Amino acid sequence: MPSTESRFSAEQRRALIDLARASIRHGLDHGRPLPVDPQSFDPDLREPGAAFVTLHRDAALRGCIGSLEPRQPLVEEISHNAYAAAFRDPRFPPLTRGEYPDLEVSISVLGPSEPLEFSHEADLLRQLRPGIDGLILEADGRRGTFLPTVWASLPEPADFLAELKRKAGLPPDYWSDRLRISRYTTESFG
Structure with a gap:
């Protein structure tokens, strides 16, 4: 679910959506992401940004790759992540030309993350904002994230957290004083 404030026109x-599609098309033709000249884009899109590109085909997930911290201009991030979602997501085979026409592309631009303070799991669950928060879980050298859009399929905070633990390679009932959780919001469109 997108944030109530819109950062982008x-x-x-x-x-950004056109850029993501162009990078995937370039990947089909050349085997690499579309090179991007940030100066040819609106100044707001040249700012460093963290983003995920999610691909769906026939309403099923087909790829999702992104970053949690801004490291490069947003337009470069989108080009790289669109290519990676199509061709490098380890859950799926590389995208084929035949799949491209039916591909739905969405983008989630992340806001800054903020660590949550909690003393036990019930305390953490009370702080979660279904449909709003994306979460980053870190524990025992493992890390996982769920975008806010995942709340649509896991609307209960306890289920959301249990599946995020599983995604990070931890048991769903895992608990430790070393568990760290941060939240972020996104502006999602597609």
Whole structure:
């Protein structure tokens, strides 16, 4: 679910979606992400940004790759992550030309993350905001994240947290004083 405040105009959103699709098309033709000249984009899209690109085909997940911290201009991030979602997501085989026309592309641009303070799991669960929070879980050298859109399939905070633990390679009932959870919001469009 997107944040209530929109950081990007409709034109900027369209430019990012078009860029993601162009990078996937470039990957089909050349086997690498589309090279991007940040200077040819709106100044807001040249700012460093963290983002995920999610691909669906026939309403089923087909790839999702992103970053949690801004490391490069947002337009470069989108080009790289769109290519990676199509061709490097280890859960799926590389995208084929035949799949491209039916591909649905969405983008989630992450806001800054904030660590949550909690003393036990019930305390943590009370702080979660279903449909709003994306979570980053870190424990015992493992890390996982769920975007806020995952709340649509896991609307109960306890289920959301248990599946996030599983995604990070931990048992769903895992608990430790070393468990760290941060939350973030996204602006999602596609």
